[in-house]
Amino acid sequence: MRNLKGYIGSLDNPRVKAWAKLLERKHREREGKFLLEGVHLVQEALAAGWPLEAIAFDEGSEVLDQFESFMDDEEMNEEGSDVPWFPVSPEIIAKCSETGTPQPIFAIALKKPPSAESLFGAESGLVAVLDGVQDPGNVGTIVRSAAASGATAVVLGKGTVDLYNPKTIRSTMGALFHVPVLEADLTTLLPQASARGVSIVGTSLQAAKSCYDYDFRESNVWLIFGNEGSGMSEQVSVLAHANVIIPMTGRAESLNVAMAATVLLFEAQRQRGQ
Incomplete structure (x- = not known):
């Protein structure tokens, strides 16, 4: 798998805290980033070449089976080719989601509003x-x-x-x-x-x-x-x-x-x- 990072399990991890803050508008506006929750949205963003800062997935799930073409495609678009993938705990998935039963993957996307x-x-x-x-x-x-x-x-x-x-x-x-x-x-x-x-x-x-x-x-x-x-x-x-x-x-x-x-x-x- 391309650009696989080390496992994150702690809710106190600084990266996790920064991700979770994006559930609030003031932090989204300040950082110029937003959350994408779930398989479909992450797939759509990757397929469209939308700039992503990171993708986090539940290490214990089989969600990566739905992303094989994105993780191993050497011809992938410039924006998506080097996105870091972080295996994380279910608790982190829940902390960074607004839904009661979150899907086992989310991404941090960069805003790119047109002029x-x-x-x-x-x-x-x-x-x-x-x-x-x-x-x-x-x-x-x-x-x-x-x-x-x-x-x-x-x-x-x-x-x-x-x-x-x-x-x-x-x-x-x-x-x-x-x-x-x-x-x-x-x-x-x-x-x-x-x-x-x-x-x-x-x-x-x-x-x-x-x-x-x-x-x-x-x-x-x-x-x-x-x-x-x-x-x-x-x-x-x-x-x-x-x-x-x-x-x-x-x-x-x-x-x-x-x-x-x-x-x-x-x-x-x-x-x-x-």
């Missing part, structure tokens, strides 16, 4: 913009839908839950590694986008225009999705060029924000013939 300028490089951009979406599951699902529908980026505005929250990361199911996601002040970024010719489309239950009547084939479209309870904030809603609604013929007050985002992103994909 705001990267949003404007696509010829036919489709960007999901989140304004105060607070549920980690909703944010993770929207990131997954954005990646699956071919969106070019996801923007998290102020008041939106931390992307690197372990619950949010788990909800992305690895889609985080396949679509650029960045945090920004929407009151600053949206006017910049507008000045560059981007069509900014809000979502509102009070809108008169159906999403199926909106032309998403325009060169660059940004879709804004608001808070679960209150929708778009007043400061952001005034920056939208148009508002659309998802027509509902059945009886429901509204759709969950992640469901609504999925419908709109895939309608845009359909119209664009992707």
Whole structure:
């Protein structure tokens, strides 16, 4: 096995203490790192060439059987080829996990958020913009839908839950590694986008225009999705060029924000013939 390190069994080990601190946002922000818990997320990060600082696994488990292609592949990407693998005790796995029954492997990943300028490089951009979406599951699902529908980026505005929250990361199911996601002040970024010719489309239950009547084939479209309870904030809603609604013929007050985002992103994909 490549780059196998010595066994760590003590919860007092300085490396373990530093890993466990990443469960808290302030330490993630200070260190520029975050935790990836579980087989699927670690596999996705390795496959995508995401920069990893370390991988820790339960020495008594058979989890490494699921990573043979990553551990021995001499042609592995530059970022993942020399990642240190640490055999650790089950207690350490539990200490560095937020779940009650953690999987026997986790990784320490480095943040690499894209710049705001990267949003404007696509010829036919489709960007999901989140304004105060607070549920980690909703944010993770929207990131997954954005990646699956071919969106070019996801923007998290102020008041939106931390992307690197372990619950949010788990909800992305690895889609985080396949679509650029960045945090920004929407009151600053949206006017910049507008000045560059981007069509900014809000979502509102009070809108008169159906999403199926909106032309998403325009060169660059940004879709804004608001808070679960209150929708778009007043400061952001005034920056939208148009508002659309998802027509509902059945009886429901509204759709969950992640469901609504999925419908709109895939309608845009359909119209664009992707």
